[in-house]
Amino acid sequence: MTSSLIRTLQRASASLIRTSRPLSPHAATTRVGARTYAAEPKPEPATKSPFDSNIIRILRNEIEYQEEYAPPHQPETKFNSFTVEELRGEQVVTIKGKFGECEDIKIEATMFDGCEHVPACGDDSSGVNLRLHLSLIVDIAKGEEGDSELEFVCSAWPDCLNVEKVYMLRRSRMAARPYVGPDFRFGKWH
Template sequence: MARLIRTARSALRLSSSCSCKTLINGIQRHPNPSLQVQKAISTSLFQNRPYASETLPKSPMEANILRILRNEEEYQSEYAPPEQPPTKFNSFTVQDRPGELWMTMRGKFGDTEDIKIEVTMFDGYETVPKTGDDSSGEDVRLHLSMIVDISRGDGSNDLEFLCSAWPDRLEVQKVYVLDRYRMPAKPYMGPDFRSLKRTIQKRFIEYLEARGVDDELSVFLHQYMANKDRIELIKWLGKVKSFLEK
Protein backbone atom coordinates (compact mmCIF):
# COMPACT_ATOMS: atom_id res chain seq x y z
CA MET A 1 0.00 0.00 0.00
CA ALA A 2 2.84 2.42 0.85
CA ARG A 3 4.31 1.71 -2.55
CA LEU A 4 0.99 2.60 -4.22
CA ILE A 5 0.76 5.87 -2.33
CA ARG A 6 4.32 6.79 -3.29
CA THR A 7 3.42 6.03 -6.91
CA ALA A 8 0.40 8.34 -6.71
CA ARG A 9 2.45 11.16 -5.19
CA SER A 10 5.03 10.81 -7.92
CA ALA A 11 2.25 10.94 -10.51
CA LEU A 12 0.92 14.18 -9.03
CA ARG A 13 4.36 15.81 -8.99
CA LEU A 14 4.95 14.86 -12.59
CA SER A 15 1.45 15.61 -13.89
CA SER A 16 2.54 18.82 -15.60
CA SER A 17 5.05 16.94 -17.74
CA CYS A 18 3.49 13.46 -18.01
CA SER A 19 0.84 12.43 -20.48
CA CYS A 20 -2.40 10.75 -19.44
CA LYS A 21 -1.23 7.57 -21.16
CA THR A 22 1.84 7.31 -18.90
CA LEU A 23 -0.30 7.63 -15.78
CA ILE A 24 -2.72 4.99 -16.95
CA ASN A 25 0.08 2.54 -17.84
CA GLY A 26 1.64 3.08 -14.41
CA ILE A 27 -1.54 2.32 -12.54
CA GLN A 28 -2.31 -0.74 -14.66
CA ARG A 29 0.63 -2.47 -12.97
CA HIS A 30 -1.41 -2.53 -9.75
CA PRO A 31 -4.53 -4.74 -9.91
CA ASN A 32 -6.30 -2.93 -7.05
CA PRO A 33 -5.44 0.75 -7.15
CA SER A 34 -6.16 2.69 -4.00
CA LEU A 35 -8.63 5.61 -3.80
CA GLN A 36 -5.75 8.08 -3.61
CA VAL A 37 -4.25 6.77 -6.83
CA GLN A 38 -7.61 7.02 -8.58
CA LYS A 39 -7.91 10.63 -7.40
CA ALA A 40 -4.46 11.38 -8.77
CA ILE A 41 -5.44 10.09 -12.19
CA SER A 42 -8.77 11.94 -12.13
CA THR A 43 -7.08 15.22 -11.16
CA SER A 44 -4.50 14.92 -13.90
CA LEU A 45 -7.09 14.15 -16.55
CA PHE A 46 -9.29 17.04 -15.35
CA GLN A 47 -6.47 19.58 -15.38
CA ASN A 48 -5.30 18.65 -18.87
CA ARG A 49 -8.75 18.63 -20.46
CA PRO A 50 -9.41 21.45 -22.99
CA TYR A 51 -12.61 23.48 -22.55
CA ALA A 52 -14.87 24.92 -25.24
CA SER A 53 -15.83 27.78 -22.87
CA GLU A 54 -12.31 29.26 -22.91
CA THR A 55 -12.18 32.70 -24.53
CA LEU A 56 -11.47 32.40 -28.22
CA PRO A 57 -9.53 35.06 -30.11
CA LYS A 58 -11.68 37.54 -32.02
CA SER A 59 -11.92 37.21 -35.76
CA PRO A 60 -10.46 40.09 -37.82
CA MET A 61 -14.02 41.22 -38.63
CA GLU A 62 -15.11 41.28 -34.95
CA ALA A 63 -11.90 43.04 -33.93
CA ASN A 64 -12.46 45.68 -36.60
CA ILE A 65 -16.08 46.25 -35.53
CA LEU A 66 -15.00 46.58 -31.89
CA ARG A 67 -12.33 49.11 -32.81
CA ILE A 68 -14.86 51.21 -34.77
CA LEU A 69 -17.42 51.02 -31.94
CA ARG A 70 -14.85 52.06 -29.31
CA ASN A 71 -13.71 55.00 -31.42
CA GLU A 72 -17.28 56.15 -32.07
CA GLU A 73 -18.27 55.81 -28.40
CA GLU A 74 -15.21 57.82 -27.35
CA TYR A 75 -15.89 60.46 -30.01
CA GLN A 76 -19.55 60.87 -29.03
CA SER A 77 -18.70 61.02 -25.32
CA GLU A 78 -15.90 63.59 -25.68
CA TYR A 79 -16.81 65.71 -28.72
CA ALA A 80 -20.44 66.45 -27.77
CA PRO A 81 -21.08 64.83 -24.38
CA PRO A 82 -24.80 64.78 -23.48
CA GLU A 83 -26.08 66.79 -20.56
CA GLN A 84 -28.19 65.58 -17.68
CA PRO A 85 -31.82 65.79 -18.92
CA PRO A 86 -33.77 68.61 -17.24
CA THR A 87 -36.64 67.64 -14.98
CA LYS A 88 -38.66 70.85 -15.35
CA PHE A 89 -39.64 73.34 -18.02
CA ASN A 90 -41.69 76.35 -17.00
CA SER A 91 -44.73 74.91 -15.18
CA PHE A 92 -44.22 71.35 -16.47
CA THR A 93 -42.37 68.46 -14.89
CA VAL A 94 -40.30 66.46 -17.38
CA GLN A 95 -40.04 62.68 -17.18
CA ASP A 96 -37.38 61.04 -19.31
CA ARG A 97 -38.02 57.48 -20.47
CA PRO A 98 -34.55 55.92 -20.86
CA GLY A 99 -34.27 53.42 -23.67
CA GLU A 100 -37.56 54.57 -25.24
CA LEU A 101 -38.46 56.85 -28.14
CA TRP A 102 -40.69 58.98 -25.91
CA MET A 103 -40.59 61.51 -23.10
CA THR A 104 -43.49 62.74 -20.95
CA MET A 105 -44.39 66.13 -19.48
CA ARG A 106 -47.08 66.85 -16.93
CA GLY A 107 -48.62 70.07 -15.70
CA LYS A 108 -51.76 71.71 -14.37
CA PHE A 109 -53.89 74.66 -15.41
CA GLY A 110 -55.88 76.21 -12.62
CA ASP A 111 -57.27 73.87 -10.01
CA THR A 112 -59.15 71.49 -12.28
CA GLU A 113 -57.18 70.74 -15.45
CA ASP A 114 -54.43 68.15 -15.79
CA ILE A 115 -52.15 68.38 -18.81
CA LYS A 116 -50.14 65.45 -20.11
CA ILE A 117 -47.77 65.80 -23.08
CA GLU A 118 -46.06 62.87 -24.78
CA VAL A 119 -43.36 63.59 -27.35
CA THR A 120 -41.50 61.31 -29.75
CA MET A 121 -37.86 61.54 -30.66
CA PHE A 122 -37.17 62.87 -34.17
CA ASP A 123 -39.55 61.05 -36.50
CA GLY A 124 -39.45 63.08 -39.71
CA TYR A 125 -38.11 66.13 -41.48
CA GLU A 126 -38.78 68.65 -44.22
CA THR A 127 -36.38 70.35 -46.61
CA VAL A 128 -36.39 74.14 -46.83
CA PRO A 129 -34.28 76.61 -48.85
CA LYS A 130 -31.13 77.80 -47.14
CA THR A 131 -31.11 81.35 -45.85
CA GLY A 132 -28.33 83.84 -45.21
CA ASP A 133 -25.23 84.59 -47.26
CA ASP A 134 -25.04 81.07 -48.69
CA SER A 135 -28.61 80.70 -49.90
CA SER A 136 -27.93 77.95 -52.43
CA GLY A 137 -29.10 74.44 -51.66
CA GLU A 138 -31.46 73.19 -48.97
CA ASP A 139 -31.59 72.80 -45.20
CA VAL A 140 -33.26 70.01 -43.21
CA ARG A 141 -35.76 70.81 -40.45
CA LEU A 142 -36.39 67.96 -38.01
CA HIS A 143 -39.88 67.05 -36.83
CA LEU A 144 -41.29 65.81 -33.51
CA SER A 145 -44.79 64.45 -32.90
CA MET A 146 -46.69 65.52 -29.78
CA ILE A 147 -49.86 64.34 -28.08
CA VAL A 148 -51.37 66.86 -25.66
CA ASP A 149 -54.11 65.52 -23.36
CA ILE A 150 -56.18 67.94 -21.28
CA SER A 151 -58.55 66.42 -18.74
CA ARG A 152 -60.62 67.73 -15.83
CA GLY A 153 -61.08 64.50 -13.87
CA ASP A 154 -64.79 65.04 -13.33
CA GLY A 155 -65.99 62.37 -15.74
CA SER A 156 -66.36 64.83 -18.62
CA ASN A 157 -64.74 64.38 -22.01
CA ASP A 158 -61.04 65.03 -22.57
CA LEU A 159 -59.48 67.17 -25.28
CA GLU A 160 -56.56 65.68 -27.16
CA PHE A 161 -54.37 67.63 -29.57
CA LEU A 162 -52.12 65.95 -32.09
CA CYS A 163 -49.34 68.43 -32.86
CA SER A 164 -46.14 68.81 -34.86
CA ALA A 165 -43.18 70.45 -33.14
CA TRP A 166 -40.74 72.11 -35.53
CA PRO A 167 -37.49 73.76 -34.38
CA ASP A 168 -39.14 77.17 -34.07
CA ARG A 169 -42.89 76.65 -34.03
CA LEU A 170 -45.75 74.42 -32.97
CA GLU A 171 -48.48 73.28 -35.38
CA VAL A 172 -51.80 71.65 -34.49
CA GLN A 173 -52.83 68.80 -36.79
CA LYS A 174 -55.92 67.32 -35.10
CA VAL A 175 -58.26 68.04 -32.20
CA TYR A 176 -60.05 65.07 -30.65
CA VAL A 177 -62.85 64.94 -28.11
CA LEU A 178 -62.41 61.70 -26.17
CA ASP A 179 -64.72 59.83 -23.85
CA ARG A 180 -62.17 57.40 -22.45
CA TYR A 181 -64.78 55.22 -20.75
CA ARG A 182 -67.40 54.91 -23.49
CA MET A 183 -65.35 55.10 -26.67
CA PRO A 184 -67.34 53.83 -29.69
CA ALA A 185 -65.74 51.29 -32.00
CA LYS A 186 -65.31 53.74 -34.88
CA PRO A 187 -65.69 57.25 -33.53
CA TYR A 188 -65.75 60.36 -35.67
CA MET A 189 -62.51 62.06 -34.69
CA GLY A 190 -63.17 65.49 -36.14
CA PRO A 191 -61.93 67.35 -39.23
CA ASP A 192 -58.37 68.13 -40.22
CA PHE A 193 -57.36 71.15 -38.17
CA ARG A 194 -56.19 73.08 -41.23
CA SER A 195 -59.63 72.75 -42.82
CA LEU A 196 -61.26 74.69 -39.98
CA LYS A 197 -61.98 78.38 -40.28
CA ARG A 198 -59.06 80.60 -39.40
CA THR A 199 -60.92 82.10 -36.47
CA ILE A 200 -61.50 78.63 -34.94
CA GLN A 201 -57.85 77.68 -35.50
CA LYS A 202 -56.73 80.89 -33.82
CA ARG A 203 -58.89 80.28 -30.74
CA PHE A 204 -57.54 76.75 -30.29
CA ILE A 205 -53.96 78.01 -30.60
CA GLU A 206 -54.67 80.67 -27.96
CA TYR A 207 -56.24 77.97 -25.76
CA LEU A 208 -53.01 75.93 -25.89
CA GLU A 209 -50.75 78.95 -25.45
CA ALA A 210 -52.56 79.89 -22.23
CA ARG A 211 -51.55 76.43 -20.93
CA GLY A 212 -47.90 76.74 -21.93
CA VAL A 213 -48.14 74.67 -25.12
CA ASP A 214 -46.56 77.10 -27.56
CA ASP A 215 -43.58 77.85 -29.79
CA GLU A 216 -41.25 78.22 -26.79
CA LEU A 217 -42.11 74.66 -25.75
CA SER A 218 -41.33 73.47 -29.27
CA VAL A 219 -37.84 75.02 -29.10
CA PHE A 220 -37.22 73.34 -25.74
CA LEU A 221 -38.36 69.95 -27.03
CA HIS A 222 -35.92 70.04 -29.95
CA GLN A 223 -33.04 70.81 -27.59
CA TYR A 224 -34.20 68.07 -25.23
CA MET A 225 -34.51 65.43 -27.95
CA ALA A 226 -31.15 66.31 -29.53
CA ASN A 227 -29.59 65.63 -26.13
CA LYS A 228 -31.64 62.43 -25.64
CA ASP A 229 -30.59 61.24 -29.07
CA ARG A 230 -26.91 61.45 -28.02
CA ILE A 231 -27.62 59.69 -24.71
CA GLU A 232 -29.43 56.79 -26.39
CA LEU A 233 -26.76 56.48 -29.11
CA ILE A 234 -23.92 56.20 -26.58
CA LYS A 235 -25.89 53.60 -24.59
CA TRP A 236 -26.55 51.62 -27.77
CA LEU A 237 -22.87 51.70 -28.78
CA GLY A 238 -21.92 50.43 -25.32
CA LYS A 239 -24.41 47.56 -25.44
CA VAL A 240 -23.28 46.38 -28.88
CA LYS A 241 -19.62 46.67 -27.85
CA SER A 242 -20.28 44.69 -24.65
CA PHE A 243 -22.00 41.92 -26.64
CA LEU A 244 -19.11 41.57 -29.08
CA GLU A 245 -16.48 41.63 -26.32
CA LYS A 246 -17.92 38.51 -24.62
Protein backbone atom coordinates in the same frame (compact mmCIF):
# COMPACT_ATOMS: atom_id res chain seq x y z
CA MET B 1 -18.59 74.94 -20.53
CA THR B 2 -16.59 71.74 -20.17
CA SER B 3 -19.05 69.69 -22.21
CA SER B 4 -19.00 72.18 -25.08
CA LEU B 5 -15.18 72.14 -24.99
CA ILE B 6 -15.20 68.35 -25.13
CA ARG B 7 -17.65 68.31 -28.05
CA THR B 8 -15.46 70.82 -29.89
CA LEU B 9 -12.39 68.72 -29.19
CA GLN B 10 -14.16 65.57 -30.39
CA ARG B 11 -15.15 67.27 -33.64
CA ALA B 12 -11.64 68.63 -34.09
CA SER B 13 -10.13 65.23 -33.40
CA ALA B 14 -12.46 63.53 -35.87
CA SER B 15 -11.72 66.21 -38.43
CA LEU B 16 -7.97 65.83 -38.02
CA ILE B 17 -8.23 62.06 -38.23
CA ARG B 18 -10.38 62.22 -41.38
CA THR B 19 -8.09 64.71 -43.10
CA SER B 20 -4.93 62.80 -42.29
CA ARG B 21 -3.74 59.97 -44.51
CA PRO B 22 -5.89 56.85 -44.78
CA LEU B 23 -5.16 54.02 -42.37
CA SER B 24 -3.31 51.00 -43.59
CA PRO B 25 -5.34 47.81 -43.89
CA HIS B 26 -3.31 46.34 -41.01
CA ALA B 27 -4.31 49.08 -38.54
CA ALA B 28 -5.91 47.71 -35.42
CA THR B 29 -8.93 49.33 -33.82
CA THR B 30 -9.47 49.94 -30.15
CA ARG B 31 -12.76 50.60 -28.44
CA VAL B 32 -12.98 53.26 -25.76
CA GLY B 33 -16.40 53.75 -24.18
CA ALA B 34 -18.99 53.91 -26.96
CA ARG B 35 -16.61 55.31 -29.57
CA THR B 36 -14.25 53.40 -31.82
CA TYR B 37 -10.84 54.84 -32.62
CA ALA B 38 -8.28 53.51 -35.03
CA ALA B 39 -4.96 52.73 -33.37
CA GLU B 40 -2.02 54.56 -34.85
CA PRO B 41 -0.39 52.50 -37.58
CA LYS B 42 3.36 52.52 -37.94
CA PRO B 43 4.40 56.05 -38.82
CA GLU B 44 5.12 56.67 -42.45
CA PRO B 45 7.61 59.44 -43.15
CA ALA B 46 6.35 62.81 -44.44
CA THR B 47 2.63 61.98 -44.22
CA LYS B 48 1.75 63.66 -40.94
CA SER B 49 3.55 66.48 -39.22
CA PRO B 50 4.72 66.04 -35.62
CA PHE B 51 2.38 68.89 -34.65
CA ASP B 52 -0.66 67.05 -36.09
CA SER B 53 0.37 63.81 -34.39
CA ASN B 54 0.80 65.57 -31.05
CA ILE B 55 -2.57 67.34 -31.31
CA ILE B 56 -4.34 64.09 -32.19
CA ARG B 57 -2.67 62.30 -29.25
CA ILE B 58 -3.64 65.08 -26.82
CA LEU B 59 -7.23 65.16 -28.08
CA ARG B 60 -7.60 61.37 -27.83
CA ASN B 61 -6.25 61.38 -24.29
CA GLU B 62 -8.62 64.18 -23.26
CA ILE B 63 -11.62 62.45 -24.86
CA GLU B 64 -10.79 59.15 -23.15
CA TYR B 65 -10.40 60.92 -19.80
CA GLN B 66 -13.75 62.71 -20.17
CA GLU B 67 -15.55 59.52 -21.19
CA GLU B 68 -14.18 57.63 -18.19
CA TYR B 69 -14.38 60.26 -15.45
CA ALA B 70 -16.95 62.90 -16.43
CA PRO B 71 -20.39 62.32 -14.92
CA PRO B 72 -23.01 61.31 -17.48
CA HIS B 73 -25.45 63.98 -18.61
CA GLN B 74 -28.69 63.74 -16.67
CA PRO B 75 -31.81 64.74 -18.62
CA GLU B 76 -34.02 67.49 -17.25
CA THR B 77 -36.87 66.29 -15.02
CA LYS B 78 -38.62 69.65 -14.52
CA PHE B 79 -39.67 72.35 -16.98
CA ASN B 80 -41.45 75.30 -15.37
CA SER B 81 -44.39 73.69 -13.54
CA PHE B 82 -44.24 70.48 -15.60
CA THR B 83 -42.49 67.19 -14.88
CA VAL B 84 -40.58 65.53 -17.71
CA GLU B 85 -40.53 61.74 -18.10
CA GLU B 86 -38.02 60.35 -20.53
CA LEU B 87 -37.34 56.63 -20.73
CA ARG B 88 -34.01 55.58 -22.18
CA GLY B 89 -34.38 54.05 -25.61
CA GLU B 90 -37.90 55.39 -26.10
CA GLN B 91 -38.64 57.85 -28.88
CA VAL B 92 -41.29 59.73 -26.87
CA VAL B 93 -40.94 62.28 -24.07
CA THR B 94 -43.93 62.79 -21.74
CA ILE B 95 -44.49 66.13 -20.01
CA LYS B 96 -47.15 66.33 -17.27
CA GLY B 97 -48.53 69.29 -15.39
CA LYS B 98 -51.58 70.78 -13.71
CA PHE B 99 -53.55 73.93 -14.42
CA GLY B 100 -55.65 75.12 -11.54
CA GLU B 101 -57.23 72.57 -9.25
CA CYS B 102 -58.88 70.20 -11.68
CA GLU B 103 -57.12 70.29 -15.06
CA ASP B 104 -54.39 67.78 -15.82
CA ILE B 105 -52.22 68.39 -18.88
CA LYS B 106 -50.17 65.68 -20.53
CA ILE B 107 -48.00 66.27 -23.61
CA GLU B 108 -46.41 63.37 -25.47
CA ALA B 109 -43.77 64.55 -27.93
CA THR B 110 -41.83 62.39 -30.34
CA MET B 111 -38.18 62.89 -30.99
CA PHE B 112 -37.63 64.40 -34.40
CA ASP B 113 -39.74 62.17 -36.64
CA GLY B 114 -39.40 63.93 -39.96
CA CYS B 115 -37.71 66.69 -41.84
CA GLU B 116 -37.87 68.63 -45.04
CA HIS B 117 -35.01 70.02 -47.05
CA VAL B 118 -34.96 73.79 -47.46
CA PRO B 119 -32.41 75.72 -49.48
CA ALA B 120 -29.73 77.38 -47.40
CA CYS B 121 -29.45 81.12 -47.68
CA GLY B 122 -26.71 83.59 -46.86
CA ASP B 123 -23.05 82.63 -46.68
CA ASP B 124 -23.82 78.90 -46.68
CA SER B 125 -26.01 79.05 -49.79
CA SER B 126 -24.26 76.08 -51.39
CA GLY B 127 -25.73 73.62 -48.88
CA VAL B 128 -29.16 72.46 -47.87
CA ASN B 129 -30.65 72.96 -44.41
CA LEU B 130 -33.01 70.55 -42.71
CA ARG B 131 -36.23 71.76 -41.14
CA LEU B 132 -37.01 69.25 -38.39
CA HIS B 133 -40.50 68.07 -37.43
CA LEU B 134 -41.99 66.44 -34.38
CA SER B 135 -45.44 65.17 -33.47
CA LEU B 136 -47.33 66.04 -30.30
CA ILE B 137 -50.37 64.63 -28.55
CA VAL B 138 -51.76 67.02 -25.95
CA ASP B 139 -54.33 65.67 -23.48
CA ILE B 140 -56.24 68.04 -21.21
CA ALA B 141 -58.37 66.20 -18.63
CA LYS B 142 -60.90 68.06 -16.52
CA GLY B 143 -63.03 66.86 -13.67
CA GLU B 144 -62.77 64.04 -11.18
CA GLU B 145 -60.37 61.41 -12.47
CA GLY B 146 -60.57 62.79 -15.99
CA ASP B 147 -64.33 62.53 -16.59
CA SER B 148 -63.91 64.41 -19.85
CA GLU B 149 -60.81 65.00 -21.86
CA LEU B 150 -59.73 66.94 -24.92
CA GLU B 151 -57.02 65.42 -27.08
CA PHE B 152 -55.13 67.48 -29.66
CA VAL B 153 -53.01 65.76 -32.30
CA CYS B 154 -50.42 68.33 -33.39
CA SER B 155 -47.67 68.70 -35.94
CA ALA B 156 -44.80 70.97 -34.84
CA TRP B 157 -42.23 72.71 -37.02
CA PRO B 158 -39.63 75.23 -35.81
CA ASP B 159 -41.82 78.19 -36.80
CA CYS B 160 -45.38 76.88 -36.45
CA LEU B 161 -47.70 74.46 -34.67
CA ASN B 162 -50.56 72.80 -36.55
CA VAL B 163 -53.44 71.18 -34.69
CA GLU B 164 -54.33 68.32 -37.02
CA LYS B 165 -57.18 66.70 -35.06
CA VAL B 166 -59.19 67.39 -31.91
CA TYR B 167 -61.06 64.69 -29.97
CA MET B 168 -63.42 64.87 -27.01
CA LEU B 169 -62.86 61.73 -24.96
CA ARG B 170 -64.76 60.16 -22.08
CA ARG B 171 -63.23 58.30 -19.17
CA SER B 172 -62.89 55.13 -21.28
CA ARG B 173 -60.86 57.17 -23.84
CA MET B 174 -63.48 56.48 -26.48
CA ALA B 175 -64.20 59.41 -28.73
CA ALA B 176 -67.48 60.96 -27.62
CA ARG B 177 -67.67 63.45 -30.47
CA PRO B 178 -64.97 63.97 -33.08
CA TYR B 179 -64.28 67.59 -33.99
CA VAL B 180 -65.54 68.32 -37.51
CA GLY B 181 -64.71 72.02 -37.75
CA PRO B 182 -61.98 73.75 -39.76
CA ASP B 183 -58.26 72.97 -39.44
CA PHE B 184 -56.23 74.93 -36.91
CA ARG B 185 -52.95 76.54 -37.96
CA PHE B 186 -50.74 78.66 -35.75
CA GLY B 187 -48.11 80.47 -37.81
CA LYS B 188 -44.75 82.06 -37.15
CA TRP B 189 -43.52 82.00 -33.56
CA HIS B 190 -41.88 85.19 -32.39
